[in-house]
Amino acid sequence: MSTLYLLHKPYRMLSQFTDKQARATLADVITVPGVYAAGRLDYDSEGLLLLSDDGELIHRISHPRYKQPKTYWAQVEGEISDAALKALRQGVTLKDGPTQPAKARRIDPPTIAPRQPDIDPKRHPSTSWLELTISEGRNRQVRRMTAHVGFPTLRLIRAAIGPWRLDGLAPGEWRKETLHTPRPANAPPGRGVGQRVAQQKNQHARPTTKRRKP
Structure with a gap:
């Protein structure tokens, strides 16, 4: 045991x-x-x-x-587009090489405690959430992936490991x-x-x- x-x-x-x-x-x-x-x-x-x-x-x-596999909830700047989700699913090329295809989908804001401090709505008036599942473990990978497709991550929560x-x-x-x-x-x-x-x-x-x- x-x-x-x-x-x-x-x-x-x-x-x-x-x-x-x-x-x-x-x-x-x-x-x-x-x-x-x-x-x-x-x-x-x-x-x-x-x-x-x-x-x-x-x-x-x-x-x-x-x-x-590791699943993340990411709150990103702006309304995540279909093209960005498609790119994440296919894999994107970062400075340290191409990523493996990920599972990516839009989600409603998860039921979770507010962050302290929370995202400033004046600085970031438009945000959206996506769920991203990857099987790699590169440094700050999810943040780099969403930034690469034009939607920087503002808040990142790991929801599952295996x-x-x-x-x-x-x-x-x-x-x-x-x-x-x-x-x-x-x-x-x-x-x-x-x-x-x-x-x-x-x-x-x-x-x-x-x-x-x-």
Whole structure:
């Protein structure tokens, strides 16, 4: 058995437990000892972050070889066009090479807590939302993809990683799931990463108390 923690990382929080600049870190919202994040989210991005004390599980979730699809909700500048969505679905060429085809569609604004601070409507009077699913993990990839097609991302929320979803978690909250231990590649077919055994009651983190330097 392995234990996995699903955390809703708030905006302007580092995906690590310490910081010399006194910025908000994971230690402000989750106090489970010995856990590490499977991958990361940028400081200015929000949403699902997976943590565990099982190194093999972390590797299987985060390593590009396993290609766990990641789904994002992006609030972009302007009304996203059909041409832009088509380009994202076909793949776009960034400075570090072409991206793989993505799943992209318009969505209504998701039911999620407002960001603090929220998008300034005076600076950005017209915005829209899209859902984008990718299987790569390049640096700031979603932001670069939407900017490439002419619609810069203003707010970015990761909604899912593989079978795990953000559903029901407010910023700073987490829940625990118990999984079957991942099986070696040469083992007979059976339950492995992503097969849920039991889901524990939601755990509510304390509000972030660490203050950022101005």
